[in-house]
Amino acid sequence: MHKPITKDDLMNLARKWQESRVFLAACELDIFSHLSEFKSSGELAEELKVKERYLDRLLNTLVVLGLLEKxxxxxxxxxxxNTYLDKKSRDYLLGLTHQCHVFYxxxxLTDVVKNGIPSRELGFGKPIENWLEPFITAMQQYASERAPKLIxxxxxxxxxxxxxxGGGSGANSVEVAxxxxxxxxxxxxxxxxIPITKKFVSKAGDFKNIHYIEGxxxxDSIGEGYDVILLSNIIHAHGKDExxxxxxxxxxxxxDKGRIIIHDFLVNEDRVSPPWSVFFAINMLVHTKNGDTYTEREIREFFKEANxxxxxxxxxxxxxxxxxxVKN
Ligand SMILES: C[S@@+](CC[C@H](N)C(=O)[O-])C[C@H]1O[C@@H](n2cnc3c(N)ncnc32)[C@H](O)[C@@H]1O
Incomplete structure (x- = not known):
């Protein structure tokens, strides 16, 4: 049960995006890769080629968020x-650039819902260039941390x-191989x-048993004679027919008797739980034509249709x- 919502709660909810927006702007400006040692806003403004007063006010908010000290x-x-936001760090959060893109x-969202089309078809807003590598890189971060448990x-x-x-960065395949x-x-x-996939796989090791198919x-033909096929975070990007x-x-x-494995964010029949999947359905409205989060019952129906x-x-x-x- 939610506790009763107050007027203040509502105003806070309306403003909640401000913290994210400040954080994403700092990531886009790559501020954290430049502040492993103390600098004035003037010194940093010169390095980043931005105006000092604008940068200074942004840096102050990052102090409030606990990301900088002053x-x-x-x-x-x-x-x-230093650990997660400096691009030179081994533990740098690879998915951040993708999150900056997702924001736009x-x-x-209002116009996406009004018009019933994804954001990129609306014809306004900030066009995102070079989104593919940050997207696959974000998948690598997400999948590589979870692959051992998934496999x-x-x-x-x-x-x-x-x-x-739709193996993406190849993180799940690397774990299998x-x-x-x-x-x-x-x-x-x-x-x-596939060229991005190859880069990530070769970083993970020299796997003679990994092969690539583009298409x-x-x-296009996806090959034949498989014993197991994995669709990890694939079906949410597509509508029922696809x-x-x-x-x-x-x-x-x-x-014969081969197995299909679906790994995805499932939503309960009520479609208001669990919260991650409910919000992920919005991500699919915004970024895909027919993508969605599905219930187990729906996936069972799709299985039946596909034998x-x-x-x-x-x-x-x-x-x-x-x-x-399992294939009938
Ligand atoms: C959300 S990512 C998931 C990647 C990976 N399976 C994982 O779990 O990390 C979806 C992947 O499907 C690929 N994909 C999307 N549409 C495709 C299509 N029509 N044919 C082949 N691959 C596709 C994307 O390029 C991306 O690598």
Whole structure:
């Protein structure tokens, strides 16, 4: 149960975006990569080629947020900012540039709902250039931290040929290839994405059992003879008809009794829980034509249409579920 909401709560809710906006502006200006030591706003303004007064006011808000400390009128990163926000740090949060881009789509949410089209089709707002690499990089950050747990939940017994459909940065495939050197791992993704995938995979190691296929999984061949196909964070970008089409294509590409594994953010039947999935549905309204978060019942229906039997649904513990189907 929510506690009663007051007038002040409502005003605070209306202003909540300000903290995020300040933080994202600081990330876009790359302020944290320049403040591992104390600098005045004038010194930093010169380095960043911006006006001192504007920068100074922004730096003051970052102190309020606990991201900078201020001493004798000079500013420096706090420990958290040094660790996660300085691009030179090993632990730099790779997904930040993508979040900066996501903001511009969300800022058009009213018009997205009014017009029933995603933000990029509205024809106004800030055009995002070079979004692909930051997007795949954000996926790498998210997936690489979760891949060990995700792959733990998947049964690879008797699997010789595995397909990671829309494999993105390849983080899940790397985990499979490392654990099971005898499995041939295929990563399928768009032509523009595969070079980025290769960069991330080669950083992770020299995997002789990882192979790449470039194409569009809605129309190009995705290969054949697979024992297991993983669709990790794929179906939420598509409407019902496309999901069924993708499932049917997977069914054709699997061996008899082959398994399809859906890893995604599921929403409950009430569609108001869990909160992550409810908000993720808005992300899909803003950024895709027909994408959505789905219920288990809907996925079971899509399985039926594509000639799969439902086997199991296991929560991962990180806002997502792993749903397994077997080819009939
Ligand atoms: C949200 S990311 C998920 C990446 C990865 N599976 C993971 O869990 O980290 C979706 C991926 O699907 C790919 N993708 C989207 N549409 C595609 C299409 N029509 N054909 C092939 N790949 C596609 C994107 O390029 C991206 O790498």
């Amino acid at each position: 001493r004798d009128g000079r500013f420096k990163n706090t420990d958290a900012a 789509g969300w800022s058009l 733990d939940l998947i049964d690879f017994s008797n699997c010789k040929k595995f397909l990671d459909l 490392r654990r099971y050197p005898d499995i041939d791992v295929f990563i399928f993704d768009l032509t523009d994405v 569009d999984y809605l129309k 999901v069924i089409k993708i499932f049917k294509r997977c069914n054709n590409a699997l061996k 799969f039997s439902f086997v199991s649904n296991t929560p991962t513990g990180f806002n997502s579920d792993v749903i397994v189907g």
